[in-house]
Amino acid sequence: MPDRASIVVILAEDQEHQNLVWHYLKHCTAYKKKMGCVRKVPLPGGRGCGSQYVRQQFPGQVAACRGRHASNLLIVITDADHLSAAEREQTLCDELTQNNQPAIGEDPIVILVPKWQVETWVKCLLGQAVQEDDKDTDKPAVTAPQVIAAASTLHDWARLNAQIGATCVDSLRSALPRWRRIG
Amino acid sequence: MLTRLYCDNYKCLVNFEFQPGATQLLMGRNGAGKSTVFEVLELIRDFAARGETCEDRLVGQTRTRWQDLPDQRFELDVNGTLGKYTYELVVDESGRPLRPRVKKERLSLEGKPLYLFEDGIVHLHNDRFEDRTQFEFFPRRSFLAEIESRPDNTKLMWFKSWLERLLCVQVNPKRMRSDAEKEVLYPTPDLSNFAEWYRHLRQDSSAATDELRSSLQEVIDGFEGLDLKGPPSGTRLLQVAVRTGGAGKGKSQQYGFDELSDGQRALVGLYTLLHCALTDHSTLCIDEPDNFVALREIQPWLSDILDRAQGNGSQVLLISHHPELLNQLATRNGVIIERTDAGPTRVRPFAPPDDWTLTPAEIIARGWEHA
Numbered sequence: 001m002p003d004r005a006s007i008v009v010i011l012a013e014d015q016e017h018q019n020l021v022w023h024y025l026k027h028c029t030a031y032k033k034k035m036g037c038v039r040k041v042p043l044p045g046g047r048g049c050g051s052q053y054v055r056q057q058f059p060g061q062v063a064a065c066r067g068r069h070a071s072n073l074l075i076v077i078t079d080a081d082h083l084s085a086a087e088r089e090q091t092l093c094d095e096l097t098q099n100n101q102p103a104i105g106e107d108p109i110v111i112l113v114p115k116w117q118v119e120t121w122v123k124c125l126l127g128q129a130v131q132e133d134d135k136d137t138d139k140p141a142v143t144a145p146q147v148i149a150a151a152s153t154l155h156d157w158a159r160l161n162a163q164i165g166a167t168c169v170d171s172l173r174s175a176l177p178r179w180r181r182i183g
Numbered sequence: 184m185l186t187r188l189y190c191d192n193y194k195c196l197v198n199f200e201f202q203p204g205a206t207q208l209l210m211g212r213n214g215a216g217k218s219t220v221f222e223v224l225e226l227i228r229d230f231a232a233r234g235e236t237c238e239d240r241l242v243g244q245t246r247t248r249w250q251d252l253p254d255q256r257f258e259l260d261v262n263g264t265l266g267k268y269t270y271e272l273v274v275d276e277s278g279r280p281l282r283p284r285v286k287k288e289r290l291s292l293e294g295k296p297l298y299l300f301e302d303g304i305v306h307l308h309n310d311r312f313e314d315r316t317q318f319e320f321f322p323r324r325s326f327l328a329e330i331e332s333r334p335d336n337t338k339l340m341w342f343k344s345w346l347e348r349l350l351c352v353q354v355n356p357k358r359m360r361s362d363a364e365k366e367v368l369y370p371t372p373d374l375s376n377f378a379e380w381y382r383h384l385r386q387d388s389s390a391a392t393d394e395l396r397s398s399l400q401e402v403i404d405g406f407e408g409l410d411l412k413g414p415p416s417g418t419r420l421l422q423v424a425v426r427t428g429g430a431g432k433g434k435s436q437q438y439g440f441d442e443l444s445d446g447q448r449a450l451v452g453l454y455t456l457l458h459c460a461l462t463d464h465s466t467l468c469i470d471e472p473d474n475f476v477a478l479r480e481i482q483p484w485l486s487d488i489l490d491r492a493q494g495n496g497s498q499v500l501l502i503s504h505h506p507e508l509l510n511q512l513a514t515r516n517g518v519i520i521e522r523t524d525a526g527p528t529r530v531r532p533f534a535p536p537d538d539w540t541l542t543p544a545e546i547i548a549r550g551w552e553h554a
Contacts, residue, residue: 015515022486033401035483042510045546048537056540144493 004030004183005073005108008038011061013050015043016147017077017118023151028183054078058092059099066107075182077112081135085113085171110178115171124167125150125157132169154179184498185224185349185466186267187260192247194219197527201518206489208512209502210547211520216528217502218353220520221468225351225372227257227272231288232346234328241274242283247527254286261345264464266293268342277322284322290342297339298327309335350460353470356448361440363411364418370460374452378421378440382411384459395458398487402454402480403447407435449475450484457488466498473505481507506544513543519552 008025012018018040025031025038041061044053054076065072080088089111093103114121116135122142123130126149142150157164158179185203190196195216209217229235242255259270273287290298296314299306305326307316320326332340347369355373366383367376374380384392392409399406405425413419421440427433440448453472461467473481485508492499501508509517517533535546546552 035486036402036479038482040482040511042506042542042544043514044540045514045533045535045543046537046539046541047514049540053540144490148490148494 004071006037006070007068008073008075009041009061009065010038011041011054011057011074011076012043013054013078014047014118016122016142017050017079017114018043019144019147020118020122020151020154021075021077021112023148024154024179024182027152027155030183051078051081055091055095059095059101062096062104062107062109063099063101065109072108073182074107074109075112076109077114077118079117080113080115080171085115085174088113110181112175112178113171114175115169120169121154121172122147122150124165124169124172125153127165127167129167130169132171184262184464184496185259185500186262187258188220188223189256189258190223191254191256192250192252193223193245193255193257194247195522195526195528196220196223197247197250199528199530201530203498203500203518204516205496205498206492206512206516207498207500208508208517209500209520210504210509210513210517210533210552214525215520215522217520218470219528221351221470221500221502223257224349224466224468227259227270228346228349228351231270231272231325231327232343232349234324236323237274237283237285238323242276249526261342263292263341263345265338265341268292268297269294270342270346272325282323285325288325288327290327290339292338292342297336297342298330300326307336308339310338311335345464345466348460348462348465349468350456350465351468351470352456352460354449354452354456354472354474356445356452356475359440359448359452361421362418363421377448377452377455378411378419381409381421381455382419384455385411388459391459395454398454398458399451402450402483409440409451410437412437446475446477446480450480453484457484457491461488461491461495461497461499463495464497466500467492468500468502470502471504472501473503473508478507481505482511485511506542506548509544509547510542513547517543521553 010018010021031038041057061074065074096103115132119142120130120132126146156162158176184205188201190199196219201220211217226240230237246255253275255274257272261268269291271289274283275286276282277284285300288300295312296308303319303322305318305320306314309315327343352372358373358375359377360375361378363378363382365379367379368383370376370380396408405427407424407426410422411419412422423438423440423443424435425438426435456467488499513533518530519533520528520530522528533552
């Protein structure tokens with residue numbers, strides 16, 4: 001993982017996912033004054049196909065990052081939905097295999113997987129007690145200022161030996177080391 | 184925040200209604216009427232808040248050509264801190280030779296009257312909505328523009344302040360001048376008076392211009408700051424300090440603002456709008472903000488302006504054909520402005536089928552937004 005990538009690419013399944021990563025990067029020393037090096041991969045036009053879109057885009061984005069000599073960082077954020085986080089990550093790796101690409105090794109790729117929706121992460125970061133296992137509850141939209149505030153807390157929680165809030169859900173707790181890798 | 188614009192018998196806007204959100208991207212083919220929507224907002228502002236007469240820009244050649252109707256009608260609904268304001272303006276022509284005339288102008292808050300001009304008489308209402316003052320007035324201008332703040336007209340003045348601050352801009356860096364003969368409160372639509380506006384901002388909004396400097400330091404290589412050189416009371420020249428050789432090293436050089444590239448001047452204009460024009464509850468309309476700006480510069484500016492708007496309750500309406508803006512905004516905040524057979528302009532949400540994985544820009548490029 002480069003200390004500071006020359007290009008950071010965010011591949012997200014919808015705008016809230018994208019915004020959480022974007023605002024997290026704004027807290028990272030390496031990127032906060034250089035947000036011009038951060039590229040958001042366009043979101044799909046349809047509203048119900050984000051996860052499928054991420055899987056479609058993933059091999060191409062990985063190949064593009066591997067093909068560059070400059071240091072790059074690819075951040076992928078997509079919900080696990082009915083799978084576990086590991087299973088969702090495997091579906092992405094399967095896309096690489098199907099496209100005759102090597103599996104992820106030491107590549108600068110960070111995969112982040114909320115359970116059903118990233119709103120759960122945002123709310124727990126804001127100190128709200130949330131259940132992340134039930135997809136039909138707790139889906140009220142989060143506002144942009146809430147995402148911004150959540151990203152700030154997330155950057156605090158991702159520090160080494162940080163005091164993690166009591167409301168932190170399991171999927172986020174296990175993803176914190178990956179957030180820390182970003183910066 | 185503007186929640187509704189209604190317009191009838193103005194160019195291609197016939198019985199036209201548009202209900203914008205807090206962030207809105209107007210998309211559509213050339214000639215669809217996108218810029219006309221901004222033009223209407225601008226002329227209502229200039230008439231009702233900045234004291235222009237209705238003679239130059241209303242009725243006459245601006246009436247819809249394929250109709251033969253005398254009245255032009257404009258309505259705004261604006262959500263303010265005190266409730267929903269409704270502004271109505273009806274203009275026709277009278278006299279020999281025919282001249283534009285205000286037939287009716289009305290402002291209400293939650294349906295209760297604050298201001299009425301009808302049959303040549305102004306009715307001024309106080310904050311308790313009581314009709315306290317009546318007098319005759321010239322039918323070619325709005326008395327709203329003349330009203331000054333008093334303890335009993337705070338409700339009316341909220342609307343007037345919102346309307347005064349409404350900005351419709353298309354940044355044209357080739358016309359952004361360096362000389363500032365005086366201070367001006369508002370920029371011209373093309374930012375040609377940028378230096379004069381900045382001269383005012385530096386005096387009046389130093390915190391905002393400090394934020395502006397920080398942002399520009401991030402996006403323009405070597406940028407250190409803007410400065411106005413010259414006598415305090417005479418014409419001053421806008422200059423830019425640029426450090427060559429890296430931050431903390433090298434040497435700072437002064438350049439004239441007009442020595443920056445078109446793209447750099449456009450960036451200065453866009454970030455100034457972001458930091459200095461997007462104040463609490465204001466509405467900012469920018470036509471094609473992507474013009475002149477490098478591809479890599481658009482996303483950070485767009486993300487910053489959307490964050491700021493959502494953070495302080497202001498509103499941003501954008502017109503663009505640029506893939507970056509389409510991809511970023513169309514799915515959640517896009518509307519299609521369109522005309523059929525060169526007829527009236529209509530507006531509808533951008534709503535491709537949920538299972539389409541094409542990007543919004545690609546959908547628009549293929550013309551499939553009509554699917």
